[in-house]
Amino acid sequence: xxxxxxxxxxxxxxxxxPIADPTHPSTRADAVIGGTExxxxxxxxxxxxxxxxxxxxxxxxxxxxxxxxxxxxxxAAHCLDVFGTQGDHEVFLGEWLLPEPRPGGRFxxxxxxxxxxxxxxxxxxxxxxxxxxxxxxxxxxxxxPEPGWGTLAPDSLARVVGFGDTxxxxxxxxxxxxxxxxxxxxxxxxFHAGPAPAMSCVGDSGGPVLVRGADGREVLAxxxxxxxxxxxxxxxxxxxxxxxxxxxxPFLAEAPETPGPVLAPEALCGAPCTRDVECPxxxxxxxVTEEGPGRCLLxxxxxxxxxxxxxxxxxxxxxxxCARLAPEGEDACRCFTPCGQTVVPEEVGxxxxxxxxxxxxxxxxxxxxWLSRRGWAxxxxxxxxx
Numbered sequence: 001x002x003x004x005x006x007x008x009x010x011x012x013x014x015x016x017x018p019i020a021d022p023t024h025p026s027t028r029a030d031a032v033i034g035g036t037e038x039x040x041x042x043x044x045x046x047x048x049x050x051x052x053x054x055x056x057x058x059x060x061x062x063x064x065x066x067x068x069x070x071x072x073x074x075x076a077a078h079c080l081d082v083f084g085t086q087g088d089h090e091v092f093l094g095e096w097l098l099p100e101p102r103p104g105g106r107f108x109x110x111x112x113x114x115x116x117x118x119x120x121x122x123x124x125x126x127x128x129x130x131x132x133x134x135x136x137x138x139x140x141x142x143x144x145p146e147p148g149w150g151t152l153a154p155d156s157l158a159r160v161v162g163f164g165d166t167x168x169x170x171x172x173x174x175x176x177x178x179x180x181x182x183x184x185x186x187x188x189x190x191f192h193a194g195p196a197p198a199m200s201c202v203g204d205s206g207g208p209v210l211v212r213g214a215d216g217r218e219v220l221a222x223x224x225x226x227x228x229x230x231x232x233x234x235x236x237x238x239x240x241x242x243x244x245x246x247x248x249x250p251f252l253a254e255a256p257e258t259p260g261p262v263l264a265p266e267a268l269c270g271a272p273c274t275r276d277v278e279c280p281x282x283x284x285x286x287x288v289t290e291e292g293p294g295r296c297l298l299x300x301x302x303x304x305x306x307x308x309x310x311x312x313x314x315x316x317x318x319x320x321x322c323a324r325l326a327p328e329g330e331d332a333c334r335c336f337t338p339c340g341q342t343v344v345p346e347e348v349g350x351x352x353x354x355x356x357x358x359x360x361x362x363x364x365x366x367x368x369x370w371l372s373r374r375g376w377a378x379x380x381x382x383x384x385x386x
Contacts (some may be wrong), residue, residue: 012347033166033231034198035179039095043067043142044161044208046097047079047131050088050109052300053063054322054333055312059098064162064207065091066220069252070136073205076225077115077129078385085113085129088284089301090327093137097163098174107327109134111283117248124385126189127225128238129206130251134282136276141177142208142220143240144248150213152221152239156183158193160224160235164320166205167231180236181209189242191222193235201231202222202384209237209299226383265306265325268296268340281306282331298323304341306334 038044045067049060063079073091085090094105101107112132119126161178179198183191193209200207209222222237240248265272265280272293273285279296287294288303295303301323308315309331310322316335324337 006373011264015281032160032162032164032177032179032198032204033168034195035160035166035177036041037095038161038176038178041176041178042093042139042163045073046092046163046174046176047073047075047110047206048090048092049083050090050106050298050300050327051107052088053313054097054310054324058204059101059174061097061163061203062089063203064164064224065131066206066223067093067137067139067141068220068248070142071133071256072141072219072252073110073131073133074223074243074248075118075129075131076238076385077127078225079206080113080115080129081121083299083379085115086286086299087113089113089131089132091131092137095138095176096174097176099276106137108137109327111180111276111282111284114251116243117165124161124190124225124236124238124383126238126243128223128247129145129242130248131171132251142210143217144244145213145221145309146217149219150193150215152183152186152211152241154183154186156211157196158183158220158221160193160198160200160204160207161210162200162204162207163206164205165201165231167201184234187239189302190225190237191237191239193237194233199231200227200235205385209235226385228327229384231384263296268305269303270302271296281334283325301338303339304336305339306336308335309333310335 013030029105033038045065046061047063047065053056054281063075065073065075075077089213090107092105092107096102110131114130118130157179158181160181163174163176180196182196184194185192207224208220210218211221213219220240222239225236225238226236257275257277258279263278263282270383273279273296274294276285279285283296285294286297297303306325309317312334313321316322318343320335320337324332324334325334326332
């Protein structure tokens with residue numbers, strides 16, 4: 001935490017300098033040790049911190065996830081530790097994320113995130129979370145292990161897929177990869193696996209562990225949760241069978257919110273909201289104070305209006321920045337002005353071009369980037385978190 005404090009101090013001293021996104025990763029985020037690329041696994045997605053700025057956009061890879069319904073992703077609960085279940089997340093559907101997403105990939109916002117109620121951070125028991133996406137995607141989801149699918153037994157083979165670390169400096173960064181594991185021990189709610197010859201590692205957390213069933217078809221048998229720090233001998237995976245009845249199926253059965261009128265993006269400072277579906281561009285409806293009305297916003301930028309489309313901050317004038325109203329699309333990037341702040345049309349130097357942010361927003365962003373660069377090592381007490 002000393003390093004995080006130093007980073008925050010530097011930001012405070014440089015408050016008048018142009019603001020750079022502190023979540024920009026400074027190290028590679030490769031994938032699956034000893035694995036190969038996985039172009040066919042379209043239902044395996046990357047979980048990211050939602051991008052906020054449109055100029056010099058950076059990508060912060062948090063974890064991997066599995067599409068189990070057109071609008072639902074299953075991942076690991078500890079993947080939400082940095083920003084929490086109420087934080088801003090999005091997923092990337094595509095095989096190549098870093099350093100730049102390959103054309104054809106797609107970003108979709110996460111509108112709701114829940115952890116398993118029996119999740120234990122210290123042991124990774126029931127280390128699972130479900131994410132509801134803002135829109136349905138046309139990708140076949142991974143099959144769940146319904147009754148009669150087969151058995152999970154020691155010495156059986158399993159296939160792991162993820163965007164995580166390869167421990168190989170020559171491997172391409174941020175690509176979806178796959179590899180084979182061998183099951184070593186099976187427990188009621190989890191199973192262990194070793195290399196055969198591949199291995200899951202940091203960044204593969206939340207990704208699928210697939211096993212062939214009695215009919216020869218692969219099913220989603222496990223969720224990557226943790227393992228040895230060196231990513232060489234032991235991978236711990238949550239059993240999806242243990243999640244189905246009390247967690248996964250009730251979430252899948254939830255009725256979607258009924259659409260209604262959508263607020264104008266340029267008038268959000270004066271327009272309260274009660275539900276996410278009232279917000280434009282996939283913003284969230286957040287109660288800023290306990291007694292105050294909800295407002296449509298991104299947590300990192302807090303309250304403000306979104307005006308004309310833009311591609312860079314200089315197009316927005318002093319007091320405003322080019323921010324993301326939505327993850328992608330022609331109108332995704334708009335000039336964002338914090339509530340109560342006046343925009344000066346001409347470009348102005350100094351501090352005026354930086355928008356106000358809510359209490360602790362940049363703190364979380366800096367800490368997120370710091371933890372991402374360290375591979376979550378400090379948070380896992382001697383064990384890697386997937």
